[in-house]
Amino acid sequence: MPDGPGAAGGTEKGDLYGRVAVSLTVLAFLVEAGGVVARALSVQRAPWGNMYEFSITFSTVVVGVYLAILAAKKNVRWAGLPLVTTVLLDLGIATTWLYTDSDQLVPALDSYWLWIHVSTAIFCGAVFYLGAVGTVLYLFRDGYEANLARGGKPGAFASSVLERLPSAASLDKFAYRVNAAVFPLWTFTIIAGAIWAGDAWGRYWGWDPKEVWSFITWVAYACYLHARATAGWKGRKAAYLALFAFGCWLWNYYGVNIFLSGKHSYAGV
Amino acid sequence: MSVLAAAVTDPNTTVLNGALILALPIAVAAGLVSFFSPCVLPLVPGYLSYVTGISGTDLADARRGRMVAGASLFVLGFTAVFVSTGALFGYFGQTLQDHQETLTRVLGGLMILMGFFFMGLMPWITQREFRFHKRPAAGLAGAPVLGALFGIGWAPCTGPTLGSRHDAVVHRGERGARGRTDRRVLPRPRRALRARRDGVPAGARCVRLGQEALRLGDAHRRTDDDRDRHPARHGDLERHHSGHAGLDGQLHGGDLSSMSKTETTDETAAAAAAAEHDEQEFGEAGAQLSTAPRERAVPGSFGGVMQPGAAGRIAWAWRETTGWVRWFWRQLTSMRVALILLFLLSLGAIPGSLVPQTGVDETKVEEFRTAHETLAPVYDDLGLFNVYSSVWFSAIYILLFVSLIGCIVPRTWQFVGQLRSRPPGAPGRLTRLPAYTTWRTETDPEQVREAALAMLGRRRFRSHAVGDAVAAEKGYLREAGNLIFHIALIVMLVSFATGQLFKSEGGKLIVEGGGFANTLTQYDDFKSGSLFDRDHDLAPFSFTLDKFVGTYERTGPQRGTPRTYEAHVTYAEGADGAEKKTRIEVNRPLEVDGSKVYLIGHGYAPVVTVRDGRGREVFSGAVPLLPMDSNVTSSGAIKVMDGYRDKDGKKDQLGFQAFFVPTFAGAGKGTMLSQYPGLDFPVLALNAFHGSLGVDAGLPQNVYQLDKRKMKAFKDAQGADLKQRLLPGETMKLPDGAGSITFEKDVKEWATFQISQQPGNVPALVGAVAAIAGLAGSLFIQRRRVWVRAVRGEDGVTVVEMAGLGRSESSKLPEELADLAATLNSQAPTAPDPAEPVEGVRA
Incomplete structure (x- = not known):
């Protein structure tokens, strides 16, 4: 099945709206990046010391990665809507619940590993999120294609939205590439974290909740990458695994910080 | 009323400090004034044309919607900039304010320079041109960006209003500072709030400016007469590579052919059939492009027909057993089981993060046990307090690693075999391959093959000529990386495991001035791996804690958050090495002879002196107390074990329950909890007891707790338990001449250190790096x-065919093949087309 025409639906007017939207996204990205830089200037360090700072940087990077892929002339404009909506949600959460005033770092975070470990963690999360968006859309589109193949008549939502998405195969491939590309970096993030933990807490791996969940996330993504290459597991099953893996990442970020107490608790959250 | 009056007299005050609701309309009005300033108004038609992509003369016929959309997007653009600058100025207002004196001078100087500049007195500068040469595209898509540029570029020109606005934002800080008598720095939350609020009026002004732009845009359209339509622009619609899906399917086919598995579902059966089809098509060509395991296991009976008699039975049993063992082994080493094990591993790790773990925090486990009396034994049986060393979790990862090894070993041999053999020859029909190209050339076939061989060699393909074709393969590092990665995982696991066996870890609390030598008896607590030799493996070194420095945030909502922890130590390597001074910080352990000394915690140790009834000193020293909260409210016990005699001269023991706060809230404040972790207002509260401390039995005892079972409290004059709050230098008298205790004017700090030896880190690190690279x-x-x-x-002309096959899903393969073909084509150029076939033949 060929790719859909994109959100523009193939019309010139639709395409124009699409480009307006991208243009506004660029603007929003610049403003948000300005916010992150201002925060960094205000705290005079890497702005990743607490959940508020992590969240604003995270959403900026998500949009940045999306725009970078767009700039590389890849067909990913379809990811814009889910992406921007969730970025808005993330920013809302960041400013209403997670807001922390500018502040210095607690001694445990005062290390150059902060630059290495946290920046890669943020970047990995951003790319994993793009992958997850691709996977969710893949599941919808796959259902839609299966329905068409059975000779079913798609509903209004399916015919107006799903029809325009790239084909299930393209979405699946996009999600796989994105996840596979960043998986080595995620491995590096965990290892860098372990080295830092060795310096800061006197042990490299202590099954702290954050460590446990980054391990679970790693194993879940490893599982997905293997499943993707295994007959009988590729397709929807692998996609569910990918979503489980991203769910683990999300939980590792929000859940572990808020509900579990461990050594990764700083500045309240 | 007074607020309104203030608004009339000083709008800036109201906008910045007054009610927000009042600030909004004023900001809107200011926007209106800005908009009609001579700087802005003439520019409006030009911008409108630009952002809508409609030229002024074409305007009248253009639709209202497009005009409104263009103007709105433009407004959005500059709103973003104005709101940002508003917020930014609000935030940095205080900072700027702090340097107002300097700023005023610098800016004054700059103003004078600018004057010269305008007068043309500095031609070497004016001749240079600073302009953006890159313009955003005309039309709706570019409108927001253009708006942003407008916002940046024209911000200084939108009249005195904006200037005074932002100026006032800067000065607001000053008023805030004047409002307070002693501190010039505003509390942080107010600053942040202001930064946010400054954004709002800026936004409101943008709305006003924008509304005007919209209204004028509309008028602009209506008054224009020209009816020529702007030619429709053709947006470059994105191209879709619809071909990929088809190619992908074929690549999957190739993929499957190299790793066909026995699957049972319909879908996979179809896929397997397709794979089989492809395998027939590609023949050897697609074989072993990967060494991923083939699944050959056949469940069922393996014994076959049982021959009569005991020998037959034994033979059958043997066949059956080996068959099942082999089947089990194949299942275990199959990808599917490995996947299930991986998934189980991730699920199995979850409880360890939810249930307290003995290895992480033992006290939490104890709390949990007391809180859940029925659940705890169940958890114990399930090993939930030790998930990562529990039987079931170990079973999962051991099985996984066995599966991994069972998979890696044959794959490694296969891979070695592939490296020693050569790429398989060309399949019969190259046209069936996912990437294919062909052309005709005058060059001899031998020459073409030679050229191809040379070219592929240069591109680092492993290539050789087989029959009428050249076969080449590249990217062996993929498989190598794959194997290295999995082997590295095993290396990491093994080094962690051996590290656990040989490691040691101990804790030690040291009060300032105290020391430590690395022998077993000096540790407060110590644990080591089963192969660690406690007598010989401890590295000989010693250190003393000279000083501990802890600083804390003084102000703001983060007041009390630790800022620095430094332990200044003097250490000596070996039994009697030279003394060296250093600093141990949280992220900077001291490394001595393979051991690392980490700074783990700290607290206070008030110095007390206890005297008996005759004034003789029976105890004097710093008593470390345990912190109970983040403000270092501490508690502990002072035990006078021997040397004390009561007023009758009888031997007795004294015990004091001590409660210490580094910063006391003040008498009558209703709390004894510390208000700040620094030593601002230290207070020591004591309860006094006498009797038997219970230490004579020789049993180990908690030094921070008083065992009061055999002790009696001293009573005060009213008959209540004796207790008193002491400031440094104060003394509490025990009743009836029983003696006294003095809180000396000295509070020492103590630090806890963890001293650990953890061999096996180097192989683990090497493994980790290799894993990432692989x-x-x-x-x-x-x-x-x-x-x-x-x-x-x-016809005597050479036909060149090129084809490519990849294991992985890459769109790069056709591109690479095209590139290779172009290179080869330059050496074996395409022959002119053969003469057009005769009409009749074609029919």
């Missing part, structure tokens, strides 16, 4: 085969 190789390198066939056609 992973990157296995995910980013494409393994692919290329064939070049050159045969002489019937």
